[in-house]
Amino acid sequence: MKAEAWLFVICSVFFVLVAPAYWLIAKDPTGTSALVMTALLMLLVTFYLGFHASRMEPRPEDRKDAEIAEGAGELGFFPPYSWWPLWCAATLGLIVFGTAMGAWWLLIIGVGLGSIALCGWIYEYYRGEHAH
Template sequence: MKAEAWIFASCTIFLVLVTPAYWLVTDASDHGGDWTGTSALVMTTLLTLMVTIYLGFHANKMDPRPEDRKDAEIADGAGELGFFPPYSWWPLWTAMALGTVVFGVAAAAWWLGIIGIVLGALALVGWIYEYYRGEHAH
């Protein structure tokens, strides 16, 4: 995790240098620099700084992973990597319900938005509980 901390630290340093430069370059008028871009860069800088600090603290407290050690073998990284779910139709239905809600809002058809919200709630419940019943039940 030290490598990830250094990557985010370099991004933070880059953004600390770029943000004031952006403010000065966009200062074309007497009204000040571009508030939108500058505030977005400031928030991005703070977010990368937050990730840098988090990774830096945890990198010092953790044992090095096999990919972090120079003397590691390929077999050191073997083992279970996690649970990878099989195919699922629920993301499709959830996305279609969200599309219905968005179309209902864009077309000012409140009734279509309500239908989309109800269908989206059903699809989301189906997606969450898909491993408790049916073919993939545990």
């Protein structure tokens, strides 16, 4: 995690330097506050990663003397293709469109179909071809 922490240190320094420069050049309070908040969030992640990197045992990626074989093994579960995110996005679009047009009946239909699509996405690994 030291490599990730250093990436966030670099980004934090960048935003800490850019925020006052932006204020001096543009005098825009909205953009300046957005840059200051971005810098603070980057610092938050930097301290979190740095704190945990100092307390945990170094990963093979963090050690200079590590061999490639030390990083071998299972990396995790990668799900196969799924149609459910498409239906969840389509129903979300229907909900947003219904809200924007003031058609509350369309919003209700979108919420009903969206709940079905979300349940299908959550439970897709419990039945069918990819069941565990």
